[in-house]
Amino acid sequence: MxxxxxxxxxxxxxxxxxxxxxxxxxxxxxxxxxxxxxxxxxxxxxxxxxxxxxxxxxxxxxxxxxxxxxxxxxxxxxxxxxxxxxxxxxxxxxxxxxxxxxxxxxxxxxxxxxxxxxxxxxxxxxxxxxxxxxxxxxxxxxxxxxxxxxxxxxxxxxxxxxWTEQEYAFGKYLIVSDNPVLLEFLEKEEKLCGEILQSLKGKSGEHIEKRRGEILERQELVRLAKEQMR
Incomplete structure (x- = not known):
């Protein structure tokens, strides 16, 4: 099989x-x-x-x-x-x-x-x-x-x-082993976060601010995980 x-x-x-x-x-x-x-x-x-x-x-x-x-x-x-x-x-x-x-x-x-x-x-x-x-x-x-x-x-x-927040989010053992699939995933996540933040520029409202905060938090976790892998 x-x-x-x-x-x-x-x-x-x-x-x-x-x-x-x-x-x-x-x-x-x-x-x-x-x-x-x-x-x-x-x-x-x-x-x-x-x-x-x-x-x-x-x-x-x-x-x-x-x-x-x-x-x-x-x-x-x-x-x-x-x-x-x-x-x-x-x-x-x-x-x-x-x-x-x-x-x-x-x-x-x-x-x-x-x-x-x-x-x-x-x-x-x-x-x-x-x-x-x-x-x-x-x-x-x-x-x-x-x-x-x-x-x-x-x-x-x-x-x-x-564990740190980024380790809970993405996996401590994947991070410390510099897992190449995780790195590829993080790079895609980083790009996606940037695109979403760009799309929210100039917009306002409670929902928009909440979404912006969530993406900024995700972006920071991605940054910390990538930094830990270097």
Whole structure:
């Protein structure tokens, strides 16, 4: 099976495990790939919707992996048992939904040593949530896949030192490693901020001032992150 760059990077961050649980599995590609390449002994493909789970089931049958991979209709990790998985992957969904899944499943997730998270939005909020709820980020990666940027992180239990605002926004490990994909993203963000500020020139009003303040704040975070990478 050939994975997309995004899914390939997620699998690389996950490494090897005894049992992986893929939340929001969609087509079941990650469990199939990890089983096929002996990165996990068994896997649980989970999704809240029947349609994606049925697609995953068809793919699992096509690869004759019914013995190694089970499927579960589950809202987040609700149907995962304590100590059943040693790696949980939550990828491809919004940051606020990712946080909701972490909050709702906190009791079960205390028994899971490692998580791989790849939120599609509100990524800074996800990083802050982790730091405030007994998790620490131990590794990060970022890829450009079909024109979209995807940051992702490996998470374990434990306390994390305080990060700067730009590190929460863009990822401390991406910054300190001078990640080239992050640098490209920051340069695009810098250009976009400049264009938005230019478009707001000469305009006034409460909404405009609020928007200008948000962009100036974003612009400063981008500047600090780029400065830290040099």
């Amino acid at each position: 050939q994975l997309s760059k995004r899914l390939e990077a997620i699998v690389k961050l996950a490494g090897t495990c005894h049992c992986v649980a893929d939340v929001g599995t969609d087509h079941g590609y990650i469990p199939i790939y990890m089983t096929e390449h002996h990165l996990t002994e068994k896997a649980i493909a989970m999704d809240v919707n029947k349609g994606p789970l049925e697609r995953a089931q068809r793919n699992i049958r096509a690869y004759r992996m019914e013995q190694q991979i089970t499927t579960r209709l589950s809202d987040g990790v609700a149907k995962l048992k304590a100590m059943e998985a040693d790696c949980v992957i939550i990828a491809g969904m919004g940051g606020l939904l990712t946080i909701r899944i972490l909050e709702a499943g906190k009791e079960i997730l205390t028994t899971v040593p490692t998580m791989i998270l790849q939120p599609q939005s509100e990524i800074g909020q996800v990083r802050k949530f982790l730091a405030e709820h007994g998790y620490r980020i131990t590794a990060e990666d970022m890829v450009l896949d079909e024109g979209k940027y995807y940051p992702m992180m490996r998470v374990e239990h434990g306390s994390q030192e305080e």
